[in-house]
Each structure stands twice: as structure tokens, then as C-alpha cells.
Amino acid sequence: MRRLFGSVRARATLAATVVVAVALVAAGAAVLLSLRSNLIDEAGTQAERAARNVAADLSGGTPYTGLELDDDEPVQVVDGDGRLVAATEHLERISGTGVTEVQPQPSAGGTGGAGATPGTGGTGDSKDSGDSGDAEDSDDDTQGDDAAGDDRSALEPGEIADDVRLTAGSATIDGKSADYRFAAVEVEVPDKGTLTVYAGASLDPEQSAVDTAQTVMLVGFPLLLGVVAAVTWLVTRRALRPVEGIRAEMAAITASEDLARRVPVPDTHDEVARLARTTNETLAALETSVERQRRFVADASHELRSPIASLRTQLEVAAAHPELLDLDGAVEDTVRLQHLAADLLLLARLDAGERVTDARIELGALVRERAAGRAGVTVRADAVEVTGSRGQLERVLDNLLDNARRHARSEVAVTVRRDGDRRAVVEVADDGDGVPPEDRERIFERFVRLDEARARDDGGAGLGLAIARDVAARHGGTLTVRAASAGGALFELRLPLA
Template sequence: MRGPAVPWRPPLFPRASVRVKTTAGAVAVVAVALLAGSAGLLGVIHHGLVGSAERTALARAEAVGSVTGEGRLVERLAIPDGEDSLLQVVTDDGRVLAASENLAGRGPVASFAPAPDHRSAARGLRLALHPRPGQQPFRVVAVRATGIDGGPVTVYAGTSLATAEYTQRLILTAMAPGIPLLLLLVAAVTWRSTGRALRPVEAIRAEVAEITARDLGRRVPVPASRDEVARLSLTMNDTLDRLEESMDRQRRFVADASHELRNPIAALRAHVEVGLAHPGLLRGQELLDDVVRVQQLADDLLLLAGLDAGRQPERTALDLGALAELVLARRGEGRVPVALERAPGAVVLGNRGQLARILDNLLDNAQRHARTGITVSVSACAAGGGAGSAVVEVHDDGSGVPEADRERIFTRFTRLDASRSRDAGGTGLGLAIARDLAVAHGGTLGAGTGPGGRFVLRLPVESAMPAPR
């Protein structure tokens, strides 16, 4: 059943490289920051200049309003020389009682007045003053006062905003060429820095592209820096090491399996050809033994393939002592007797069939090399942190394993028997399978020291066993 259709959205930078995307992103971020900062700067400057002009106009309007109530109002109101300002006193019926020189002969410059509950009101206006032609920006303030005859009047005082507009234009003129130049500088620096940072990545990509299944010995270059790219190179080289080791191990495994299968298959073919040519000479037991040997070898190969693939079967809590007792009872009498020594507490989390296979393989190996007897001991060993391990030791009184070969015997298809005969030597997979199964259960398996053959299996007890992945 199909899910809901997701609308396709084109990418922001289709087919663009990381270098292009990084440069474009950096330029865009800086551009937005510069524009926002410039707008904020202009806003703050404009607000400050307008506020200053309004405060100046308000002070003059209040000063004129105070003298108006005292009856000292003159027809021409004085303003500082060289300053674009205006003053005007207007009655409620529109008569101009007094004005500054630049408003001589003009009617009211404004008609707004402060609300009854406000001391003053301010507006931005554009006015043309005598003798300068053309309109100019002013911040005009209105203040209510008392006239000479005791009636209400409105005092209008204005301060020019030409300086504020000139300052804004000056800032814009200074920033206009600077912002593009700064963006070009950011783009150049980002382009160069990104190129230098990605140069090792390109070298890694080129080297990986040259690596093939037939040439896994090559490794990617590791830059001298200790940054993320260097760690990526080291990780890739480690991965290539593991891949090469896995491929070599697979090739050796295939070669060894082919070699080990060649002899029993050849023997089977010989038996079949003899049986076809001379039915009376056919030895059924030998034929059956060869068939069983091929079947066991095929089963071992399938089990190893499953372990290499990381398959995790179902696990339950098992008592290793009880499992060892069950395995010995199922095996019956062997070439030499087997004694079991078990202690309580050896409970592990594992797969019954795989743990039984470990014990079977260790006992098969001991039966081939023991002289008079085999001892299997199961115990629990406590650790300093509380959780310990379960220990299984399989000891035979045979010739033992030479110290130089105590690790080699766990290699697949390795047999130390001088004759390497089929009856005495086995297939060389038993100990390898046993160790792989032990490792899959979070434990270890190794050859111990001392007289005779000794193999020690250690598995974490149930409370210390990590959950299977």
C-alpha cells in the first residue's frame, strides 16, 4: 500500500558543489546581517536626531508660552542666527499674534494642537520659509498657552530636520560601496577557506575511487591537521584494513574449503565408480563415512558463514553445569572416560545449541588426544564489581599443545596432527567454530598452560551479559 504522495521540491542550489553552497550561504548570511545592521543604525540615528530637534523646539515653545502669559509678547519672535527654526503664536480663531522673521506675513503654519490632557504635541511637516524657496523638513511642536487678553493660544515651534536627512544620506553614501566590497571579501575568503578545507576530502575521494576489490592495499592520505577530515581519513583507513582482512580471510576460507572438500568428494567418486564397475566390491560403510564427513564439513561451513554474517539466535538463561551433564549423557561412552566437576552459579545467557556445540567440539578434540581420561570442570568466578564469569575447563592427559601453536590451532582448517589423516585429525574447523561461538556470546576461549591439553572457556554470567544486538 502506497503512502501519501510527497510533493517534490527543487533544491535551492541544484548540482552545486559544497564549496559553492558554503560560499553562497556565507554571503547571504553576511548580507542579511549588514542590511539589518545598516537599517538599525539609520533608525537609531534618525530617532536620535529627530528627538533632539523635538526637545529643542519644545523648549522654545514653552519659553514663548511663558512670556505670552506675562504680556511681554512681541510681534517678531527672535531665533538664533543661522538656524533653520520657526516660531508662531496663533489664537484659536486663526489669528497670528507673533511669528519669527521667516514666517512674516504668513498664516498659521499648522492647525494641530495638543489634547486637553497633554502638555504638547509634535508633528513632522515640510514647509517653505522666507526667504528660502522650496519646502524643508521640520519637527514642529505645539504648546498651549495663555494670551495677552487671557484667552488660549497655541505656540508653534519648529526645528529643521535637514541635518538629520543629510546625516542619513551621508551614511548611506558611505555604506553603499562598502557593503558590496565587504560581501566580495567574504565570498573570496570563504571560497578560498572552503577550498583548502575540502582539498583533503577530494584527495580521499580520488584515492577511494582508485581502490578496487583486487587492490585493497591502498590507503587514503591522512592530512597533518588533527581535525574532522583527519579523523575521517583514519576511520576510512581502519575500515579498509578490516575490509582487506575480511577479503583475505574469505579467500583463504574458500581456498581451504575447496581443498578440504576435494579429498572426501574424490573418495566418494572413487567408491561410486567402483560400485558401478564392480558391485560386489562396494564398501557401504566407507561410502557412508565419506558422505557423513562431507555433510559435517558442509554444516560447519554454513555455521561459520552464519557467524561471519553476525546472526544472533535466540538466547535464554542456561546453567552450564547442567548443559555439560546433558552433553556428556548424550555422547555416551567415548574412547576414554570423561569426569564432570560442576559448581553452582554458572548461569549464562546464551543459545543452548551453540553452547552445546562448543562443548562437543572441545570434547571431540580431547577424545582424539587424551591417553587415559578427560576432566570437564564448570565453575563460577566472581569479579571485583560483583558480576563475574562462568568458567568451563576441558582437560585431557594427552601431549598438550605447544606454546607456539596455542593461537594457531583456532585458525580455520588448522590441524597439528602429523599424519593429518581423516580418522585422527578431523576437519580443522572444530576449535575455530568453538572460539567464534564463544566470542559471539561475549566470552573467550583459549588454550591453557600446564601438563596435557587444557582449554578454558569464559562466559559472562547472566547479570553481566550484554543484551544481544
């Protein structure tokens, strides 16, 4: 299980399914509640319509026995004394109207009013009218509807009240029980007083519709969730297929150690394509770094081989023939080995990302110090301060001065100045042959020497300018070369001011 949900595709499918399920449950509940409310309102409208039809018949003088009451829906007519004076035939039980009687009761006077028949409870005398008023007050108290009582007292003969009271209840007609929505409408009938008509509309259609909708949802929602899960699974599988291709290729590259290989880039413009391009750029940078490291090791081995071989030869000759020992040559080879080892060690530290110190250095004074005692070197330096490693900056200046002195015909000019408020500039110019434009970047590569005809002992190992540029970059600066005004080369070192 943990392995299954460790998959991005599985988690995406689960998340999408859960989100859709929550949305469906919320939407389904809202639909059911809305459907139920609308159907209940519709039932209330039907009940009110039935009640007003009966009230209209009563206001028109129709006697109780002449009322056309629906045999399938419960109807009650109650007089002002709370007596049931008319009801649906075969009504066996009723609740929710406030009047539980199901059979009409005889009136107190034993005779009905206009249109009434004996035993139906119609009232026509003033006493009954007075009792009707008392019943109205009593009914208002029991029902708690002051507005209806106010409307009853304001009704004119033959008038039907505008207000309607809606209640929920149940009834049993001819042995069939059901839930109903009841509407109560009052009507003022001459010689009968204020009558209240209760009419009900069955809630069975509402319950049936809600049950059907609920059943459809219970069946349809799981099917819909299954479709969502399947579609999400397939879509994410298709979307992640390039990622699997990238992973497989990276695994193959790791196994083969062939950094020349590249991962496939999908023909899209999405995040996966950008990931593939970035991965290929990383592989290219890694390949360049490894190749540079290999060349560095090979070149270092080659550069070390010559002085070591020379020194060994001199020592072997001296061992066999002490009188032939070239002591100066042995010392020179030893010094050259020492310098080369120091250069290699510094490059290794730079490649490892050695942190640059934050010491404040007065650059003009440092240049004058490193140029002192060098023949043919003139210095014009302003006082500018930079931050960094004093030892590494000394190495940069020494390498630039040695390089310039090696190629100059007669003199080397060094200038230190401020360039605005952000940069300090050191310019080292010679009057030699200069550097061809096509080689002005190549000379900063490691172990590169342009003058192949020059004896190797007359120059360095080709690391000085590479070290100088690396140190400048570590200090947030740059080192470039261009033609000097005197015709030679001008090296420009730019460093941030302190």
C-alpha cells in the first residue's frame, strides 16, 4: 500500500477522486434539499388552491352537504366554535390541522344556517355569532397566530382571507395513510360566521421524487467516481510518461558513466519539457567539468613529468659522476616543481570553492609592493580599497607582472584607478607583440601557451593566467585582455570596491 501511494500518479488519482467525491456529495445534498423544498412548496400551493376553492364555494352560499370535496385529499371545515362542520368522506384520521375530529358535529342549536342541514353544525343566531367570536379568540390563543386573528376580525361577509397558514401533518382516508401539507384559509360566511377551511396535498410525490433522486445519486456517484479515477489515472500516466523516460535515461547514464548521453526532451512546452532541458544542461555542464578535470590531470601529469625526469637524470648522473653534477639546473628544476605544485594546489582549492576572506586591502599599496624590485615596471596607483584574500590577490598581481615582463620588450606600465563608485581597476600593459584577437580567451585556459617555439624552461606551465582569472571571479571581479596603446597586451583586472 505504501509503495502504491508512493507513486505520483496514484496520489494524483486519489486526490482527484476525493475532491470530486466531496463536490458530488455537497452538490447532491444541495440538489436533494432544493428538490424537497420545491416539492413541499408545490404541495403547499396545491393545498392552498384546494382550500380557497372550498372557501369560495362557502362564500357563495353553498351548504355544507353541497360542497364538492375531493375523496382522495383530506378537507376539513371548522366553524368559529372549533366544531367540525364538514369533512372529506371516509376520513378516518387526521393530524396537523389542530382539529382531530373526522366526523361533522351537530351545532348547538340543532339547526343549520343558510344552506345547512340538521346535524351539520351551521349557526345562524346572534348567540352563535357571539360564540364564534369567542371561539376565534380561543383559536388565536391555541394557534399562536395573531395575524390570522386580526384578519378574521376584519373580514367582511363573503370575503376570503388573503393569509394562509401552512402546516405539516398526516391523514388516513379509506384505510390509506399518507403525509400531507395542509393549508388553512378563513372565510366570512353570512349567517355562519367565520369558517376555517383546512385542505391537504399529499407529500407522497415529493417523497417519491426525493427517493428516486437519492437512488440515482447512490448508483450514479460511484460510477462517476470510477470514471474520474480511471480518467485521472490515464491522464497522469500519459503526462508522466516523459518523466519516466527521463528517469530511465538518467539511470542508464549513471550505469554507463557516459556523460555524452542526453535525456529525451518531449515535444511540449510544459514543466516536463523544461525539466528535460534543464537536466540536459546539467549533464552538459557536468560533462564539461569532468572533461576539464581529466585534461587538468593529464596536463598536470605531463607538466610534472618533464622537471621530475630532468631532476632524476641529473641526480643519476651526479651519483655516477659527481664531477658532472649541474647543481644550478637541479635547483631550477626543484623550484619549478615547487611552483607547479603550488599552482596545482591553489587551483584545487579554487575548484573546491574555497571561501574568500573579507579582509580590507589597499590595492594601490599592494600593487606598489608587488612591483617593487622588478626591472622596467612603472606604477601609477591611486588609493583604492577592496575586500578579499590578500594572498590570492598577491598571486594574481604576481602572475600578471610575470607574464607582462616575460613578453615585454622594454617596459611594463601598471595603473590602479577607481571606476565610479563601484569598481577598482588594475591595468597591466606591456610593449610586446600583444595577443591575437582570436586567442584572447584561449590564453586563460589551463596549460595553454601560445608561443610553442619558446623553450619550456623560459616560461611557466600555462597556469598563471588561468589562476588569475579564477581568483578574480571568486572575488566578484573580471580579468580581460585587449591591445595596449604601446602595441602590446593590456590586462585589465576589475574588482568591487570595499
